Amino acid sequence: MEENLISLQQFKMKQQKDETLRSMKVKKLEMYKSDFKLFQTFCERHFLRLDFDSLEIYLHELITQQQVRLSTFNRRNAGVKYWLTNEHGLYITPEQETQVKMLRGLYDEEAYLRLKPMRGIRAEKQGDVLRLIDRYDTNKKSDIRKRTICLVNLITANRPSEMVRLKVSDFDLENRTVYVMMVKQGEMKEKRLTLECVQAVKKYIQSCELEPNDYFVGAADKWGNHTSRKISEVSYNQAIQSWLGFAPYTFRKTQITAMYQKGADIPTIAKQSGHKSHQTIMEHYINLRTNDVDEFL
Incomplete structure (x- = not known):
């Protein structure tokens, strides 16, 4: 009887833990939802699969065509990567990680250097x-x-x-x-x-x-x-x-x-x-x- 009670308690604790993790995952997916929707629309327009190869093409487009700032590039990359991994069960390869780093390096080039600084709120005295x-x-x-x-x-x-x-x-x-x-x-x-x-x-x-x-x-x-x-x-x-x-x-x-x-x-x-x-x-x-x-x- 005592063993059954312990087993039931352990089962409930595991359920609570799993529910907490699910809740955290849902919250993060929601946070990145708008970034992933933009990527999804891009893939549909260009007949691309939702995967990390397409992400490279998308990120390249963001820099060279849409001229987005570095901060936007980083957020979109993080959002799409999270969705592909957690919602689509895909995993980025070391080679693909290297490719994304090289794309981010474009912001160090003269043509895109002006996209690098953040223009935020000014300081007052x-x-x-x-x-x-x-x-x-x-x-x-x-x-x-x-x-x-x-x-x-x-x-x-x-x-x-x-x-x-x-x-x-x-x-x-x-x-x-x-x-x-x-x-x-x-x-x-x-x-x-x-x-x-x-x-x-x-x-x-x-x-x-x-x-x-x-x-x-x-x-x-x-x-x-x-x-x-x-x-x-x-x-x-x-x-x-x-x-x-x-x-x-x-x-x-x-x-x-x-x-x-x-x-x-x-x-x-x-x-x-x-x-x-x-x-x-x-x-x-x-x-x-x-x-x-x-x-x-």
């Missing part, structure tokens, strides 16, 4: 951003919420996806730190907070009566009454845009640039921003001014 945020330095509950969220986003250089997932329990105000869920990397990252930031968070928690398990951003009515539910990144973008007049990614770029201009080295910046690649910071975030270069000539 940190002082200017802080002055905008401090317009909400009042005792109104709604203003307290806005100021704190903006201040935390700036200092932590968080992505919107990280801000909407923050919970009150992630903050360790005694040690001036916050643990951020890095969805992209699949890990929790410790980030530092300024004293001003800590004081703002304390005021926010007290005025809005937040509980440890509440979402830090959450939803709120026009009076600032907080509802603990995870809002979408789109809603978060719209909120910041309406409060300050720019997209939330401006916080990230502004903070990274400000840290660099204050003398922080790249590993230090990466620790706060959560970047794994130091090259990404230099290529896409650090904006050197002409007089920065002149000082060393």
